[in-house]
Amino acid sequence: MMGIVFATEAEALPFLDLGGFEELASTPIRMLASARLPHRVVISGMGKVAAALATQWLIAECRPLRLVHAGICGALGDPATIRPGTVFRVTSASEGFPGPGVPSDSRECAHDLWRGLPSAALVTVERPVFDDGLRAELRRFGELVDMEGAVVARVAGLYGLPCSILKGVTDFAGSGERPMLQSRLPAVSAAIAQCLWEEMVPHASG
Secondary structure, eight states: OEEEEESOHHHHHHHHHHHTOEEOSSOSSEEEEOSSOSOEEEEOOSSHHHHHHHHHHHHHHHOOSEEEEEEEEEEOSOTTTOOTTOEEEEEEEEOSSOBTTBOSSOEEOOOSSOTTSOEEEEEEOSSOOOOHHHHHHHTTTOSEEESSHHHHHHHHHHTTOOEEEEEEEEEOSSTTOHHHHHHHHHHHHHHHHHHHHHHHGGGTTO
8 A cells, every 4th residue: 555645725626626535534644444445544734844744644544565755846957948838857866055953865766656757856845946046046956946845755764764856846936936836727737637647546445
């Protein structure tokens, strides 16, 4: 069984619809299950703290064999070479600028799923990035930016579990890009759902 972590319902919805997932009652973290797949989905809420709590609870409650984190991201790389809507397999994830309480190392992600997708390094930050200056500074840590991925991978590592991260690009994390995120969210989430579904079904017994 795999545990799948989404930050928001909007990101999760296309996959939940594909799998016929339904919410379980009386759980402190939103968890959903499907009669068609053995895997469990949690919706953590946005940000590092929410992601860490939900991931740890999912591991303690369900004892998954591995974790998958999926959702949208901003692209820090060259807009000329990254198309909006592209879904990436994350190879490593870090938390950006080292400081008090912020680890300086990156966490390697499992590479055995979604081998046909393009790969990239991910940097996870505290707040949404819609700032050209900050975007330029973050580029030394990775090609993609989000608010949860590195923390999910780090918690998985504490329990010795492999973690795969799947990220779809909605915007380029620059000034004025927020409307792009909102307008592209449904289509990018649908693309992520399709990638998840194609990989999850063959692993339905694991």
